[in-house]
Amino acid sequence: MSRRLRGKRTTSLASLLLAVGCALAALLGVVWPRDARSQEHNFAGSLQANYMYVPTEKRGRDLSLDGMSTELSLKVAVDFTDNISANVKFCYSCHGVELGMAFVDVRMFDELNIRVGRFNPGFGDFSLRHDPANHRTSDKPLPYDMGRMLRLAEFNLGVLPSPYVDQGIEINGTHWFGDTVQLDYAVHAVGGLRAGPNDRDVDFTLMRSSYYIDNNSEPALGGRLSLTLNLSEDVLLTLGGSGMWGHLDPKRQNEYWIVGTDLYLRIASFDLHAEYLARRTEFDVGANPDETFRFGPGTDGKYSNFFIKDGFYVEGNLPVSARFELVARFDGLRRLGNVTLNSPLRSKNSMVLRYTAGFNIILEGSVRLKFSGEFYDFTDFKDEITVNAGVAAAF
């Protein structure tokens, strides 16, 4: 049996075991007599089933993961005491069952909380509502895209695909200055983004499906600082900044850093979210860059050993009635830097802008029907349109 086939079988078996374990844990939670539980348990979850249609292409699958996709998450939180809890979350999506979180949370006081395990490190505004039942569109903004955008392979997803899950430790806290000003901080040390020795971008498949371990024995460091102002009962403003740094490859030769800034404005029931993210990613140019890259060296005769990927989004949500809400979003993604000869990107400055308009119908309970249309404006490819129809529920 070939090594590749064996690897695939092992991965399938691991996924099956994970799924069976998840189902057993959920079953146990339901059938276990209440009196026998020594701590408080709370089960929660969400589900989104979405159909994406690409009317401008005969075979949308060539550009994206079109058709029906299902995202499911099941979470259990256990409170050991008022200050110590454990959270475990399983997710099912395009690449099977994954462990979304498994961490212990120790809350010493408002200004000092510690999370240890596998979790979403604090970065940006979107990570607070990355669950499909919590955000209003069918897909994520381009800087956070994890596989629903068109030309996802050409761009290699977004700047920091969400949810970004990693293991390590995070220290965070919040402090109120009076009743109006809230200051939050978070610092973390986690495994970090990963790539193989000869990769020229992050290999996001190494963040999952393989072992949930670091590849270079060096933690990536990051942090976030945000300021929230309760300007009035109905008006809330948050300004935030985030950063992350680490090495991608096993030999720790290629580093990356990501910076982000975000704004959130709430006026009565109207929400406005805006973010900008940029990632600088180093790679090994190799021994024969002339035969590797499409564009020649710079004025100094050297080939750049990095590229920049940045992206932004502005999104507004307006509930019109108790059952009907409007969503509008404008987002973009850009890659600046040299490309390899076999890359489908044709320029040093490849960009996509996307215009999204949609509406949601809120049914009884927490079930939401989501409808949206998107117009993609590519610099290197022809423009495209997508139509999304889906249902999301939280339970």
Added chain:
Amino acid sequence: MTTEWFRGLAAALAVVGVSIAISCAATTSNRIGDSLDTSQYPPDIRDAYKVFAVRCSRCHTLARPLNARINDPQQWVRYVQRMRLNPASGINAKDGEIILRFLLYYMHQRQKERGEQDTRVEESPDALQTTGDTPLPAARDEEDGSRPVSSSSSSSSSKGDGSEVGMPESQPSTTEATP
């Protein structure tokens, strides 16, 4: 091609039509879509709901807490405290208490609703008519909802039976209210 576009347009119009019909549909509950009709609630609970609606929908839909099957006041104390400490929550200590006051009142109302539903199923049709028409004791509701609640650890770290967090003494225990 033209026929395909017309089909697509017809399908889109059908979806929009069905959606509008659903969005206009009446409901038998005071939970409408993602929000709550609080017109029958005491004034201070209505005010507390406004704070809850503005603050808690920052990160998630209101349906999450409104549909949560939590019957233990202690659990709400911990949840509100945890949410308050989330980054950029915008929930200060005062708002935390207001939100908790609303959630405990709401939990109590839901428990009563469920208790009434169970009673209706179990009792005879004659008795059903009597109990079904009996209005909720509004005076007691106001008293329950307006009682101060505290999310401090000193008041929330004991039995977890609701007595420390302003729940009414006459309220049935959570195990009784839960089917």
